Amino acid sequence: MTSSLQSTEERILKAAKKVFHRKGFEGARMQEIADEAGINKALLHYYFRSKENLFEAVFRDAFLELTGYAKTVFLSDNPIKEKIHKFLGYYIAILNENSYIPWFILNAIYTRPGTMKAIFDNAELNPPELMAHLQHQIKTEYGSEINPFHMWLNVLSLSIFPVIAKPLIREIFQLPEDAYKQILEQRKTEVPQFIANALKGYEQSDSMIE
Amino acid sequence: MTSSLQSTEERILKAAKKVFHRKGFEGARMQEIADEAGINKALLHYYFRSKENLFEAVFRDAFLELTGYAKTVFLSDNPIKEKIHKFLGYYIAILNENSYIPWFILNAIYTRPGTMKAIFDNAELNPPELMAHLQHQIKTEYGSEINPFHMWLNVLSLSIFPVIAKPLIREIFQLPEDAYKQILEQRKTEVPQFIANALKGYEQSDSMIE
DNA sequence: GATCGGTTAAACTATTTGGTTAATCTATAC
DNA sequence: GTATAGATTAACCAAATAGTTTAACCGATC
Structure with a gap:
């Protein structure tokens, strides 16, 4: 179910978009982004070191x-x-x-x-x-x-x-x-x-x- | 220094306005509002039971x-x-x-x-x-x-x-x-x-x- | 001077949250 | 086949935060 049509990084960005767009920086939760992307929270930090970085992207x-x-x-x-x-x-x-x-x-x-x-x-x-x-x-x-x-x-x-x-x-x-x-x-x-x-x-x- | 020209409730509301207006619900901190109003955090909850209530006001x-x-x-x-x-x-x-x-x-x-x-x-x-x-x-x-x-x-x-x-x-x-x-x-x-x-x-x- | 509403300070709880770590899995190279 | 490097995970950590509680304090009013 890893749907490797998109790379993990793309999946993360897409999920981050969805969450950040709706909730802003303060309202967004890294866990929610991870869930949305169907991955582990640690993997988020593996690709984008911090919430700040991900938000900037x-x-x-x-x-x-x-x-x-x-x-x-x-x-x-x-x-x-x-x-x-x-x-x-x-x-x-x-x-x-x-x-x-x-x-x-x-x-x-x-x-x-x-x-x-x-x-x-x-x-x-x-x-x-x-x-x-x-x-x-x-x-x-x-x-x-x-x-x-x-x-x-x-x-x-x-x-x-x-x-x-x-x-x-x-x-x-x-x-x-x-x-x-x-x-x-x-x-x-x-x-x-x-x-x-x-x-x-x-x-x-x-x-x-x- | 209690500047009793305004009631405590008014002072709280004024402080809450300042903080909520600039940071929104998620970004605002009850402590910051208390500080801004020059009062104790417990007093905030004494007047407005919750962050939610204060925000609504x-x-x-x-x-x-x-x-x-x-x-x-x-x-x-x-x-x-x-x-x-x-x-x-x-x-x-x-x-x-x-x-x-x-x-x-x-x-x-x-x-x-x-x-x-x-x-x-x-x-x-x-x-x-x-x-x-x-x-x-x-x-x-x-x-x-x-x-x-x-x-x-x-x-x-x-x-x-x-x-x-x-x-x-x-x-x-x-x-x-x-x-x-x-x-x-x-x-x-x-x-x-x-x-x-x-x-x-x-x-x-x-x-x-x- | 007892009472009472307002106020403070401080400790405390429960939960959330960003971030970390160490182990595990997987695929490719040799 | 197995060593290696990268990808992924589960468990964990430390800090922050909303909200609570308790005991004491202050000033007015009765």
Whole structure:
């Protein structure tokens, strides 16, 4: 039953993901990860010396995956509306399956800020480049000097918050899982539309200028 | 040094807030709360029998404070743009001082969903009423059948996410505390403008209809 | 000055938890 | 076949932690 399709290390990482994503560093138990991986607890320490190490590996994976795609999309050559649409599609798809990820990332940053800095630096996000790119694109497509940072932050907010807040909103509105899935599905088209409309609005009344 | 301006119970609650907000349930230590309150650990259990009880009290306070104001603002008689402005002003002000609150709320919901349900029910949020109110207002002010749920969720996203994600974004952009404070300050006017522009856009091209 | 609620200090319990160790198993090389 | 190195296990350890108990203390009030 050792299912050697995956190496032990892969099995551990997969199990660690599952547990850390749902419970964070403090809430996760090494024993639970071992059980989830179907191995002995000692073997966990054999592969990853400490809880800290294992957590870092899990965080790195999640962080690089999320930022990696965002970087690709935002720096691509598509028109803005298309970018936003792709971004939303990707995130909603991924996060529908694994909706704990953004919470997990935030959690890690809040509770273990020191540990994370090295990983940030590794991600090579180059924000100035991104901002310059967006600013240029906004000017070309909409003839407007909208502050690209606020624009970018708006896109992120509209994409990610509804996923993070899912359990809260589901509880408040008494929505079943499927209903919320459908709402997120709608947002794949609604949000780009919403933002495009806002951008049109700026053509007449310029604001959002720093 | 017993600073009897506050009752012991108040001192405990204040200390518990500070610790729970920053570390969540799992990360918080009863000893640390006792120290923070300047009292004995036994006294903690004398007032609040268990960690669970104390946590619930802290969560209740935070949750009711946050939702209470949101309810008031969204159901008030101001025009939409004004509502959004007020909402943002309030949240950015509160959360600038105490930026852990939204993370703490989410944290509680993710890690202790069972414990929270009773408190939800107690908050008397009445979402259908809110939605009906917003829908009517949007129609009156903008003559458009925009889905009020998406609109409401957009406002929340644009308001709350930038606060939750503060440590992440500060790290990515290498921004000092003050710079980010200033950004949030800008958003008090930028976001209502952004949304108003989007709403204007809907007057021509209707979407966001369910 | 006895009583009583609030408070402290300290020892203690029971349990959990990250981490370690020494032995065992398994597969490959010789 | 058996020696060897790596993978895996069961048992164990030390520290931390929530919660309890007990005895004493303090200040107000009766």
